[in-house]
Amino acid sequence: MSIELPDEERTLAIASIQRYFEANMEEPIGNIAAGGLLGFFLEEIAPAIYNRAIADAQERMQARIVELDIDLHEQPFQYWRKYETPRRRK
Known part of the structure; x- marks a missing residue:
């Protein structure tokens, strides 16, 4: 793959x-010579x-993918927790 501007x-x-x-x-360089150097x-x-x-972009993306689990993780089976009342200690 050639890199073009x-x-x-x-x-x-x-x-x-x-x-x-x-x-x-x-010495200065002319337009054609500068184009050739470029x-x-x-x-x-x-x-x-x-x-x-x-490679840098891949590393950054991999780091973000690893963080997805942390950022977007949801605990399963939480429905009944909202109905639980705190139990008092005796």
Whole structure:
């Protein structure tokens, strides 16, 4: 599965790469080169980040599923309890 960015996000990412190069590198990077660098990152590095995000989401979902029993548990056979009167000790 390849990771794609919508056109608007891709444009913003390229602009961000260009800004980074202007601020931190000796030479600026052009639009085409920044797009190529973004493509490299998306193909080479983004899958590792994506997989980690999926694993994190799975862990969070599993934790919530475990809590379902605690949050939603109902005691069975409670009908008669409402009719019981507290017994006094002698």
